[in-house]
Amino acid sequence: xxxxxxxxxxxxxxxxxxxxxxxxxxxxxxxxxxxxxxxxxxxxxxxxxxxxxxxxxxxxxxxxxxxxxxxxxxxxxxxxxxxxxxxxxxxxxxxxxxxxxxxxxxxxxxxxxxxxxxxxxxxxxxxxxxxxxxxxxxxxxxxxxxxxxxxxxxxxxxxxxxxxxxxxxxxxxxxxxxxxxxxxxxxxxxxxxxxxxxxxxxxxxxxxxxxxxxxxxxxxxxxxxxxxxxxxxxxxxxxxxxxxxxxxxxxxxxxxxxxxxxxxxxxxxxxxxxxxxxxxxxxxxxxxxxxxxxxxxxxxxxxxxxxxxxxxxxxxxxxxxxxxxxxxxxxxxxxxxxxxxxxxxxxxxxxxxxxxxxxxxxxxxxxxxxxxxxxxxxxxxxxxxxxxxxxxxxxxxxx
Numbered sequence: 197x198x199x200x201x202x203x204x205x206x207x208x209x210x211x212x213x214x215x216x217x218x219x220x221x222x223x224x225x226x227x228x229x230x231x232x233x234x235x236x237x238x239x240x241x242x243x244x245x246x247x248x249x250x251x252x253x254x255x256x257x258x259x260x261x262x263x264x265x266x267x268x269x270x271x272x273x274x275x276x277x278x279x280x281x282x283x284x285x286x287x288x289x290x291x292x293x294x295x296x297x298x299x300x301x302x303x304x305x306x307x308x309x310x311x312x313x314x315x316x317x318x319x320x321x322x323x324x325x326x327x328x329x330x331x332x333x334x335x336x337x338x339x340x341x342x343x344x345x346x347x348x349x350x351x352x353x354x355x356x357x358x359x360x361x362x363x364x365x366x367x368x369x370x371x372x373x374x375x376x377x378x379x380x381x382x383x384x385x386x387x388x389x390x391x392x393x394x395x396x397x398x399x400x401x402x403x404x405x406x407x408x409x410x411x412x413x414x415x416x417x418x419x420x421x422x423x424x425x426x427x428x429x430x431x432x433x434x435x436x437x438x439x440x441x442x443x444x445x446x447x448x449x450x451x452x453x454x455x456x457x458x459x460x461x462x463x464x465x466x467x468x469x470x471x472x473x474x475x476x477x478x479x480x481x482x483x484x485x486x487x488x489x490x491x492x493x494x495x496x497x498x499x500x501x502x503x504x505x506x507x508x509x510x511x512x513x514x515x516x517x518x519x520x521x522x523x524x525x526x527x528x529x530x531x532x533x534x535x536x537x538x539x540x541x542x543x544x545x546x547x548x549x550x551x552x553x554x555x556x557x558x559x560x561x562x563x564x565x566x567x568x569x570x571x572x573x574x575x576x577x578x579x580x581x582x583x584x585x586x587x588x589x590x591x592x593x594x595x
Contacts, residue, residue: 204231222382330407349412381408437487
């Protein structure tokens with residue numbers, strides 16, 4: 197353990213994960229990184245995310261997505277469609293604190309994993325369900341992929357916007373690259389599991405029902421607020437009055453000036469040009485009204501700037517600005533290194549690679565990745581070990 201590391205917060209907590217999608221898998225990953233023993237229950241042919249691109253070169257055997265989501269977890273194979281498979285899963289659940297899954301409601305009933313059955317058989321088990329539209333309500337049976345969820349949550353209606361919308365006005369609504377909505381669902385599921393874990397001490401185990409659509413909808417809270425005020429945001433109108441994405445001589449930066457002091461810093465950054473000293477622009481409302489005019493001048497100025505230089509000067513003046521960087525620059529960044537955001541782990545079929553640990557510190561220290569992603573069924577011994585451990589309890593009950 198590196199200097200400054202802390203004891204895992206969830207040491208001694210066992211999580212069983214049955215996942216096919218990113219949301220439930222991300223929830224298990226977050227709890228694992230916080231110190232829980234997360235056991236990934238996979239079908240005999242492996243979790244579907246193992247076959248999800250992009251793949252890590254030189255071979256096409258290691259999924260980059262799975263490598264991230266499964267880092268630090270353990271793997272057992274269990275065919276839950278068979279009696280022996282369900283018996284093995286039962287052994288795991290009897291010893292677990294939390295079950296995280298994305299099983300459909302009809303699947304849960306057929307596998308005796310519905311909320312009522314779990315509560316009766318495992319009264320101390322916290323049941324966390326993560327589905328596209330939740331497990332309760334008129335949309336409970338609906339299925340959905342990331343593209344459905346990003347639009348169902350409203351974000352797709354707002355993208356692309358700002359400079360992108362101006363450069364490509366004919367582009368249709370798009371989604372953020374990757375699994376934005378599903379990651380939000382995973383965060384909410386992990387927080388729900390932690391809340392239930394704390395509450396278990398007072399009121400017993402609870403069931404947590406997470407809708408990925410709801411989780412992603414919360415990200416657009418400001419757009420919802422403005423809708424309540426009578427303003428419907430659209431990708432062609434949703435942008436900063438001035439600032440946003442700026443093209444520089446050698447790349448792109450993003451500029452944000454919401455506060456008066458930030459505007460004053462921007463005036464200094466741009467060398468106090470005469471047009472910015474117009475007394476009328478001391479009024480933030482007037483600046484908003486003249487946003488398009490201001491932005492034309494800012495963009496013309498930005499085209500003559502070097503990204504590293506202008507960002508350093510902006511931050512020294514208290515102006516929120518950051519450079520759009522490549523993945524290689526992220527890995528080499530001084531900030532990322534200081535926070536130990538990326539840690540080397542072994543990835544089967546690829547060797548040692550840096551993997552993102554967690555987007556947070558605990559007591560000022562980085563969270564540690566204990567291992568890379570597991571090989572399929574690598575920890576099958578857990579079923580036997582736990583069955584042996586539980587036998588005295590079964591015998592005691594029988595006697």
